[in-house]
Amino acid sequence: MPLRKHRCVTRKVDADHPLAGKTVYVPAMAEGSAEAFCAVLRWLGIEARPTPPSDARTLELGGKHTSGDECFPAKVTTGDFLKIAQQPGFDAQRTVFFMATTNGPCRFGQYAPFLRKVLREQGCGDVQVLSPHGERGYSDFQDFDTAFVRTAWRALVSADILRKLLLQTRPYETLPGKADRAFRESVEDFCQTLEQSCSDVECQLRSLTASLLRARTRFHAVPARFDPSRPLIGIVGEIFCRLNDFSNQDLVRRLEDQGAECWMTDIAEWIAYTNMEEARNLRLAGRAYSWAMIKSKLRSRIQHADEHALRSLFVEDFAGYEEPGIEEVLELARPYLPFSGVEGEMVTNMGRSAYLVMHGVDGIVDISPFTCMNGVVSEAIYPKLSRDYGGIPIRNFYFDGQQSDLERDIGIYLELARSYREKKPHERYYPSRFPRQEENADMPAVLR
Numbered sequence: 269m270p271l272r273k274h275r276c277v278t279r280k281v282d283a284d285h286p287l288a289g290k291t292v293y294v295p296a297m298a299e300g301s302a303e304a305f306c307a308v309l310r311w312l313g314i315e316a317r318p319t320p321p322s323d324a325r326t327l328e329l330g331g332k333h334t335s336g337d338e339c340f341p342a343k344v345t346t347g348d349f350l351k352i353a354q355q356p357g358f359d360a361q362r363t364v365f366f367m368a369t370t371n372g373p374c375r376f377g378q379y380a381p382f383l384r385k386v387l388r389e390q391g392c393g394d395v396q397v398l399s400p401h402g403e404r405g406y407s408d409f410q411d412f413d414t415a416f417v418r419t420a421w422r423a424l425v426s427a428d429i430l431r432k433l434l435l436q437t438r439p440y441e442t443l444p445g446k447a448d449r450a451f452r453e454s455v456e457d458f459c460q461t462l463e464q465s466c467s468d469v470e471c472q473l474r475s476l477t478a479s480l481l482r483a484r485t486r487f488h489a490v491p492a493r494f495d496p497s498r499p500l501i502g503i504v505g506e507i508f509c510r511l512n513d514f515s516n517q518d519l520v521r522r523l524e525d526q527g528a529e530c531w532m533t534d535i536a537e538w539i540a541y542t543n544m545e546e547a548r549n550l551r552l553a554g555r556a557y558s559w560a561m562i563k564s565k566l567r568s569r570i571q572h573a574d575e576h577a578l579r580s581l582f583v584e585d586f587a588g589y590e591e592p593g594i595e596e597v598l599e600l601a602r603p604y605l606p607f608s609g610v611e612g613e614m615v616t617n618m619g620r621s622a623y624l625v626m627h628g629v630d631g632i633v634d635i636s637p638f639t640c641m642n643g644v645v646s647e648a649i650y651p652k653l654s655r656d657y658g659g660i661p662i663r664n665f666y667f668d669g670q671q672s673d674l675e676r677d678i679g680i681y682l683e684l685a686r687s688y689r690e691k692k693p694h695e696r697y698y699p700s701r702f703p704r705q706e707e708n709a710d711m712p713a714v715l716r
């Protein structure tokens with residue numbers, strides 16, 4: 269029984285806050301995640317919404333204002349932002365475009381400066397571009413406080429959980445559309461819950477976990493037949509392209525339509541990776557014992573605890589699909605791309621692929637934009653990783669906005685995955701919603 273009565277309180281930005289009275293548009297990178305992130309801003313009293321769905325106009329505008337050297341996600345996000353700038357009644361002074369940034373070896377660090385340049389050229393230089401930095405673990409939300417960063421982390425982890433429930437259920441539904449519906453309702457429920465949640469961290473966590481449990485009930489109610497003969501395909505690659513259905517031409521759904529289940533690498537992994545990078549860079553700069561390092565470590569520790577609290581609700585649902593800690597991912601990447609010498613998603617691609625193989629997936633698909641340097645480097649190393657792990661089929665799918673006939677490539681690839689399945693060295697653990705598998709008998713009791 270609580271010792272004192274708790275009174276919920278909300279926390280809103282002051283009227284003189286730079287974002288007060290403005291609308292923040294967030295790139296709709298991943299369905300569910302963008303909505304949840306916007307809900308965090310609204311929780312603070314800041315109007316926020318995801319960019320409208322991408323379409324042919326997105327590519328037209330993005331193509332017009334890019335030279336062709338930019339990465340495909342830059343073209344998509346620029347096109348989506350410019351669509352907003354062309355809406356009737358658009359008010360540049362009251363609009364903010366959200367575009368995270370980072371240093372490091374790839375072109376992602378150029379997205380925000382590039383967007384500012386295009387906006388200036390289009391006479392929209394008054395639009396503010398809000399650009400938190402990956403090298404500081406995305407913690408520098410200008411005068412936002414730590415509560416915002418913590419709530420945003422909870423939102424992203426929760427959206428990852430909802431996506432995982434969707435991808436685990438949809439391939440097996442017996443009434444088409446039910447899993448998507450459960451997902452949409454759960455995202456809506458979660459966003460409303462978060463927006464209205466208390467500013468006390470414990471109270472907020474209770475309401476978020478209650479919302480996630482309602483989501484679990486919704487997914488459990490989806491009529492489904494869990495068929496263990498479906499190949500399980502691990503999805504890695506560039507974060508935007510692998511999560512953005514428009515950019516990857518709905519590749520995950522197409523894999524499902526041709527008989528697969530997909531295990532998507534989530535967003536939380538990238539945030540955890542940037543936290544590790546932040547700490548490493550501080551050490552390299554001789555600041556191992558600094559206030560910045562203490563803050564970074566503390567933030568990682570709190571995020572880890574929150575993630576554990578949210579994911580632990582789904583121990584049974586996610587049995588056999590446990591997410592690795594970033595330390596494990598980097599350790600598994602070490603024989604291919606050591607963390608100490610290389611940066612970027614190519615490192616996490618290697619470690620995550622090895623982890624997925626060891627958890628019994630039947631194939632790996634890397635989804636990346638055409639010419640993505642992380643994708644290109646990863647593609648060069650995958651053959652070695654495949655040889656080291658029993659010949660697992662690893663296939664890169666590149667996207668640049670051109671329509672291509674994917675069906676044939678997917679069909680051939682899944683045939684390879686099915687034959688690998690017959691001889692794979694690492695068996696998969698099937699959770700209890702599947703008919704009992706013989707191989708599960710060998711699993712430790714704690715997982716059964």
Ligand code: SF4
Nearest residue numbers: 339374375376640641
């Ligand atoms: S990860 Fe690839 S697509 Fe993304 S910015 Fe870097 S090079 Fe471009």
